[in-house]
Amino acid sequence: MMFARWFGSIAIAVLAASGLRFLAAVFAVGGHWAFGTGLLSIGSLACWSLLFGTMWLVCSRQKWWRKSLAALTGLAVVLFLVVVFPPYWLMSIVNHCSTARFCFDTEQTVVALTIDDAIDPETTSQILDVLEAHSVRATFFVMTDTIGDDESSRAVMQRIAADHEFGNHQTRDRPGWRMSREAFRADVRQAKDRLAEFGAVHWLRPGGGCFTPSMARTAKGEQLQLVLGSVYPWDSHQSSAEFSARFVRARVRPGSIIVLHDRGARGTRTVEVLQRVLPALAAEGYRVTTLSEVTEVPD
Numbered sequence: 001m002m003f004a005r006w007f008g009s010i011a012i013a014v015l016a017a018s019g020l021r022f023l024a025a026v027f028a029v030g031g032h033w034a035f036g037t038g039l040l041s042i043g044s045l046a047c048w049s050l051l052f053g054t055m056w057l058v059c060s061r062q063k064w065w066r067k068s069l070a071a072l073t074g075l076a077v078v079l080f081l082v083v084v085f086p087p088y089w090l091m092s093i094v095n096h097c098s099t100a101r102f103c104f105d106t107e108q109t110v111v112a113l114t115i116d117d118a119i120d121p122e123t124t125s126q127i128l129d130v131l132e133a134h135s136v137r138a139t140f141f142v143m144t145d146t147i148g149d150d151e152s153s154r155a156v157m158q159r160i161a162a163d164h165e166f167g168n169h170q171t172r173d174r175p176g177w178r179m180s181r182e183a184f185r186a187d188v189r190q191a192k193d194r195l196a197e198f199g200a201v202h203w204l205r206p207g208g209g210c211f212t213p214s215m216a217r218t219a220k221g222e223q224l225q226l227v228l229g230s231v232y233p234w235d236s237h238q239s240s241a242e243f244s245a246r247f248v249r250a251r252v253r254p255g256s257i258i259v260l261h262d263r264g265a266r267g268t269r270t271v272e273v274l275q276r277v278l279p280a281l282a283a284e285g286y287r288v289t290t291l292s293e294v295t296e297v298p299d
């Protein structure tokens with residue numbers, strides 16, 4: 001019982017200290033920095049709360065059903081926060097243990113920019129214009145079903161081939177874990193063959209942003225490196241370019257992999273996000289480039 005009180009007090013102290021730190025940041029530096037720090041601390045805070053909350057539950061003399069209910073609710077909230085705002089230390093552990101790349105191990109101020117769900121002749125061209133204006137390169141994860149036979153599709157693909165890099169995003173964005181192994185392999189191969197008409201491809205990001213061990217083996221068999229990302233502002237699920245831009249600026253670290261989306265309204269927002277983020281990153285000394293170029297940077 002005494003231990004329960006201790007752990008409960010520590011959990012409250014951690015929450016209070018984080019809250020005070022956040023408020024101090026708002027007064028000292030202004031909303032922007034607090035926004036970034038706030039976002040970054042949420043995932044870590046969730047992990048600490050889980051630790052002390054579990055200890056409190058174990059030591060407290062509550063009825064078993066109350067403990068189970070509290071444990072399940074706490075776990076659901078923490079998992080949600082950790083998935084949406086993964087702390088960097090956790091991401092780096094996952095990165096080391098996984099066959100997929102989430103970020104790169106480097107001390108250099110270089111980050112990879114990846115554009116998902118390309119192409120859309122209209123918005124991809126606009127994205128290419130912004131990248132060109134800021135002398136930035138990117139890896140475009142193309143869903144090959146979007147490549148039309150028209151001249152504008154071809155022109156966009158040639159522009160990417162000339163200055164940037166292609167990534168395989170299957171023939172269209174669909175969750176690979178729901179496909180049979182054979183169907184997934186056939187889909188990846190079909191996309192790979194189509195992209196080969198335009199340029200080399202080394203990277204695979206499966207649709208839906210998840211993968212299974214079987215999908216990892218397929219990627220390896222096709223000589224493709226699985227890649228997800230470490231800076232994803234949920235721009236395919238929320239529609240604020242302002243939020244995405246602040247999120248990206250707050251979370252970028254040396255070796256980050258930024259994920260933004262193309263096509264339609266998402267593509268238009270990505271143009272806006274890049275217009276805000278690229279000058280800011282350049283001012284902080286970051287070089288923004290393709291996945292392959294970051295892998296060639298010495299540690």
Ligand SMILES: [Zn+2]
Nearest residue numbers: 116117173208
């Ligand atoms: Zn996608």
